[in-house]
C-alpha cells in the first residue's frame with residue numbers, strides 16, 4: 198500500500214466501520230492523509246465513500262474505529278467539536294440554506310470563533326476566490342445556479358478555516374465548464390497547502406489531480422496509490438468501473 202509522501206499525518210483513520218442497522222457500509226478501513234496532501238476517494242455507487250466522510254466529520258456515528266486529526270482523536274465527538282479540531286465537510290448535495298442569503302450562509306460557516314478581524318479577513322479571501330459570491334452577496338442562496346451553490350458550499354466550509362477539507366462529490370450534476378471550475382478550485386486549495394479528501398465520481402480527473410487515490414469497493418479500500426501506481430486515471434477507471442468513469446456529458450438536470 199502506498200504511504201503518503203510527507204511524514205506529518207493530518208488525518209488518520211484506523212479500523213473505521215460504519216453500520217446502518219444490518220447494512221455495513223464501511224468495513225474497518227485504514228487511511229492516512231499527509232499534511233498538504235490531496236487524497237481522492239473513488240469507487241462505485243454504494244462503496245461507502247460518503248459514509249466515510251460522514252463518519253470522519255461526526256455526522257454519522259462510527260460503529261468502530263478511530264479518527265485522528267493533527268494528532269487529536271476526534272472520533273465520538275459531536276460534529277461542531279470536529280469542526281473546531283479543523284475538519285470541514287462540503288456535503289454531497291451542498292446543503293445550502295436556500296431561504297437564507299449568501300451572506301447568511303457564509304456566516305453560518307464562521308461559527309467557530311477566530312476573532313472578528315480574522316473572520317472578516319477570511320470572508321474577504323473567500324469572496325476574492327469566488328467573485329460571483331461577492332456579486333450575489335445579499336441575494337437569497339436559492340436563486341443561485343447549481344454551480345454557484347457549489348461555490349457557496351465550498352466557501353462556507355472554508356469560513357471555518359479548516360486544516361482538513363472533505364469534499365463529497367463536488368462536481369456532481371454540474372455542466373463541464375463548472376466541473377472545470379470545481380477542479381481548479383480544488384487544485385488552488387491544495388496549492389495553498391490545505392489537506393484535502395476528495396470523493397469524486399469523475400474518477401479519471403480525480404486520480405490525475407490527486408497525490409494519491411484510494412479505490413473503495415463494498416466498504417473496503419481495494420487499491421491506493423499515485424496515478425502512476427494505479428496505471429493512470431483512465432486505465433484505473435476502466436479497470437474498476439468498466440469505462441472511463443467520467444460522466445463526460447453532465448447528468449440530466451445539470452446546471453449551467
Ligand SMILES: Nc1ncnc2c1ncn2[C@@H]1O[C@H](COP(=O)(O)OP(=O)(O)OP(=O)(O)O)[C@@H](O)[C@H]1O
Nearest residue numbers: 217220221222240241242243244245246247248249
Ligand atoms: N442512512 C442510511 N441508512 C441505511 N443505509 C445507508 C444509509 N446511508 C448509506 N447507506 C447504505 O450504505 C452503503 C454505502 O453508502 P454510501 O452513500 O456511503 O456510498 P457511496 O460510495 O458514497 O455511494 P454514492 O456514490 O452512491 O453516493 C450503501 O449500501 C447505502 O445504501
